[in-house]
Amino acid sequence: MTRIAERTPPPLPAAQIELLVADIGGTHARFALAELSANAAPVLHDIRKLAVAEFANLPAAVLSYTDQIHRDLPDRAVFAIAAPIRGEEVRFTNNDWRIRPADLPSELGIGSIMLLNDLEASAHAAASLESDSFMHIGGPEGSLEKAHSISVIGIGTGLGVAGILRDETGSHILATEGGHAGFAPVDSFEDALLSHLRREHGRVSAERVAAGMGLRPFMEVLAAERGQMVADRDDKSLWQSALSGSDPLAVAARDRYLLCLGSIAGDIALMHGPGPVILTGGLGARLAPYLAGSGFMQRFVAKGRYQDLMQTLPVKLMQHEEPGLFGAAAAFFRRQCPL
Amino acid sequence: MTRIAERTPPPLPAAQIELLVADIGGTHARFALAELSANAAPVLHDIRKLAVAEFANLPAAVLSYTDQIHRDLPDRAVFAIAAPIRGEEVRFTNNDWRIRPADLPSELGIGSIMLLNDLEASAHAAASLESDSFMHIGGPEGSLEKAHSISVIGIGTGLGVAGILRDETGSHILATEGGHAGFAPVDSFEDALLSHLRREHGRVSAERVAAGMGLRPFMEVLAAERGQMVADRDDKSLWQSALSGSDPLAVAARDRYLLCLGSIAGDIALMHGPGPVILTGGLGARLAPYLAGSGFMQRFVAKGRYQDLMQTLPVKLMQHEEPGLFGAAAAFFRRQCPL
Numbered sequence: 001m002t003r004i005a006e007r008t009p010p011p012l013p014a015a016q017i018e019l020l021v022a023d024i025g026g027t028h029a030r031f032a033l034a035e036l037s038a039n040a041a042p043v044l045h046d047i048r049k050l051a052v053a054e055f056a057n058l059p060a061a062v063l064s065y066t067d068q069i070h071r072d073l074p075d076r077a078v079f080a081i082a083a084p085i086r087g088e089e090v091r092f093t094n095n096d097w098r099i100r101p102a103d104l105p106s107e108l109g110i111g112s113i114m115l116l117n118d119l120e121a122s123a124h125a126a127a128s129l130e131s132d133s134f135m136h137i138g139g140p141e142g143s144l145e146k147a148h149s150i151s152v153i154g155i156g157t158g159l160g161v162a163g164i165l166r167d168e169t170g171s172h173i174l175a176t177e178g179g180h181a182g183f184a185p186v187d188s189f190e191d192a193l194l195s196h197l198r199r200e201h202g203r204v205s206a207e208r209v210a211a212g213m214g215l216r217p218f219m220e221v222l223a224a225e226r227g228q229m230v231a232d233r234d235d236k237s238l239w240q241s242a243l244s245g246s247d248p249l250a251v252a253a254r255d256r257y258l259l260c261l262g263s264i265a266g267d268i269a270l271m272h273g274p275g276p277v278i279l280t281g282g283l284g285a286r287l288a289p290y291l292a293g294s295g296f297m298q299r300f301v302a303k304g305r306y307q308d309l310m311q312t313l314p315v316k317l318m319q320h321e322e323p324g325l326f327g328a329a330a331a332f333f334r335r336q337c338p339l
Numbered sequence: 340m341t342r343i344a345e346r347t348p349p350p351l352p353a354a355q356i357e358l359l360v361a362d363i364g365g366t367h368a369r370f371a372l373a374e375l376s377a378n379a380a381p382v383l384h385d386i387r388k389l390a391v392a393e394f395a396n397l398p399a400a401v402l403s404y405t406d407q408i409h410r411d412l413p414d415r416a417v418f419a420i421a422a423p424i425r426g427e428e429v430r431f432t433n434n435d436w437r438i439r440p441a442d443l444p445s446e447l448g449i450g451s452i453m454l455l456n457d458l459e460a461s462a463h464a465a466a467s468l469e470s471d472s473f474m475h476i477g478g479p480e481g482s483l484e485k486a487h488s489i490s491v492i493g494i495g496t497g498l499g500v501a502g503i504l505r506d507e508t509g510s511h512i513l514a515t516e517g518g519h520a521g522f523a524p525v526d527s528f529e530d531a532l533l534s535h536l537r538r539e540h541g542r543v544s545a546e547r548v549a550a551g552m553g554l555r556p557f558m559e560v561l562a563a564e565r566g567q568m569v570a571d572r573d574d575k576s577l578w579q580s581a582l583s584g585s586d587p588l589a590v591a592a593r594d595r596y597l598l599c600l601g602s603i604a605g606d607i608a609l610m611h612g613p614g615p616v617i618l619t620g621g622l623g624a625r626l627a628p629y630l631a632g633s634g635f636m637q638r639f640v641a642k643g644r645y646q647d648l649m650q651t652l653p654v655k656l657m658q659h660e661e662p663g664l665f666g667a668a669a670a671f672f673r674r675q676c677p678l
Contacts, residue, residue: 084648093644149513161610165504165513168674172511174488174504177613180645181606182523186542191530203525203643267520271500271610274516304542305432306519309423335507 020077023324026094026157031065034329042329052095059107075111078328080121084177094157119160120175121327122280123152127164127171128330134316138297149273154281159207163272179207186263193221210264212283218253262299280318288317359416362663365433365496370404373668381668391434398446414450417667419460433496458499459514460666461619462491466503466510467669473655477636488612493620498546502611518546525602532560549603551622557592601638619657627656
């Protein structure tokens with residue numbers, strides 16, 4: 001988390017604080033205004049979703065948002081960003097924008113700006129939401145409140161990973177780039193998938209198989225086994241076929257993908273504890289109905305001597321409609337009033 | 340971390356506290372007495388190393404330690420254990436002891452006992468030691484003090500992994516079983532290694548290749564390529580040949596092992612941040628002189644689009660002679676006086 005303040009913003013009033021919040025991913029930039037008050041969850045309004053590709057940079061997108069809502073912006077902002085927040089320039093992994101944090105206050109005319117990783121924001125959201133905000137996916141029912149660690153996995157254009165660590169001092173958020181760890185195949189099909197992706201990319205990260213871009217290589221390997229070809233369609237269209245059931249090859253690829261996602265989710269959990277796993281992200285939400293009938297949970301727990309331990313861990317889906325925006329506001333709130 | 344108290348121990352005196360500390364691994368159980376005072380690092384004395392295989396259980400080993408030091412034990416103890424600390428019974432991954440935490444106070448006659456994972460203890464040690472306690476291995480020189488996260492990797496009988504998360508509230512320790520995440524091969528040799536290990540074990544974890552047990556399969560795959568056989572010797576003897584340079588096959592396996600260890604260390608760092616990496620463990624210390632001349636750092640940073648970021652991260656070796664024992668004492672101290 002990085003904070004850039006050009007001038008001291010007005011002191012925090014006891015009553016209510018207004019923030020500009022944004023959630024900037026590989027494909028979409030979401031904006032909202034958030035109202036924070038002392039004893040309630042942040043409230044979002046004036047939510048807008050813009051296509052990153054339609055704007056040259058972040059200031060142009062903020063200007064468009066301001067025009068759309070016909071409002072002056074508050075003097076505080078929190079931006080959740082699908083990139084590691086380090087150094088003098090933030091580069092997105094999955095889009096072409098560049099952000100120089102030191103220049104943002106003058107570019108945007110906003111006095112105090114906090115930047116954080118988008119999954120870090122989702123983890124702040126997860127640490128702030130009530131238990132009825134999580135849909136049960138697998139493992140034992142029950143609450144997340146007693147877990148020492150929780151892994152938050154965002155499945156979308158990229159594969160985002162964050163952790164929540166709980167100790168006697170409260171909940172602490174770990175921002176990570178775990179989606180870029182190496183892909184660990186567990187059977188001969190996944191060996192073939194790894195070889196296939198290695199020919200194209202050299203090194204193969206977990207993100208290459210577990211994010212939105214992952215369905216195509218599964219289809220390509222299955223198609224090669226069957227002497228078929230994969231139609232020249234974009235990832236979005238392939239996923240539509242996979243989820244609607246309209247294309248048998250895409251459906252078979254989806255089932256294989258869900259196995260692989262289970263293995264990767266289990267490995268992420270082991271790296272952070274293991275503790276419960278919370279899935280989020282646009283694709284994560286769309287996949288949720290398919291997880292129960294798939295081999296996802298079987299693979300999640302298939303960790304050899306650790307199988308008994310893995311079977312004690314719940315897997316949940318975060319059901320908030322705007323986890324990044326809510327999480328950006330929650331991160332600000334939690335920083336003012338750490339729990 | 341689990342605390343079991345049968346009776347309330349005497350109140351903490353302002354002056355000095357004495358603890359029994361233990362570090363129980365797959366092969367050895369180390370014991371010491373630790374003196375804690377308010378403004379100084381814990382001091383260890385009466386250090387003894389016992390072979391786990393010579394004792395039926397932990398109480399028998401504690402009894403032997405008490406006999407050896409001719410002292411009554413203090414009424415507080417902290418045990419660092421090479422196992423996940425969960426549930427009613429703690430089972431070691433790499434030895435046959437079982438511990439029922441609830442029974443320990445009466446079995447040992449000690450009023451208050453804290454159990455923690457051995458790498459969790461090492462991470463407490465790392466968070467407590469001065470910068471001159473770390474030997475520089477690779478990456479940029481410089482201190483660890485500003486890092487948001489640090490990964491602590493223990494290389495010994497097993498592969499232990501813990502994290503240190505730093506935020507505005509201080510340093511927080513993440514106990515993990517990350518060594519049991521899946522092994523991610525990055526080239527055709529490692530593909531062959533994975534196939535070889537999969538035939539024997541089914542699922543293959545990072546620990547299978549990166550801990551003490553890892554050298555043999557590297558030798559077996561290299562020997563098969565060369566039409567040779569691996570002599571029927573134990574892991575300790577194979578490592579002696581690999582480190583002394585007396586056996587060309589063992590040396591070639593060691594070089595391949597160090598590449599693989601670099602990839603795994605980089606993946607662990609990505610899962611926790613990425614942030615700096617601190618190596619520890621008996622084998623880690625013995626490998627340190629070989630890391631600089633090996634491909635370890637090249638593989639550590641070889642994370643595709645994340646290479647620039649990985650190149651900003653230092654890798655260090657923790658040089659304390661008893662990181663587990665010191666860490667057990669440091670964990671107790673940090674819990675009394677969180678930083």
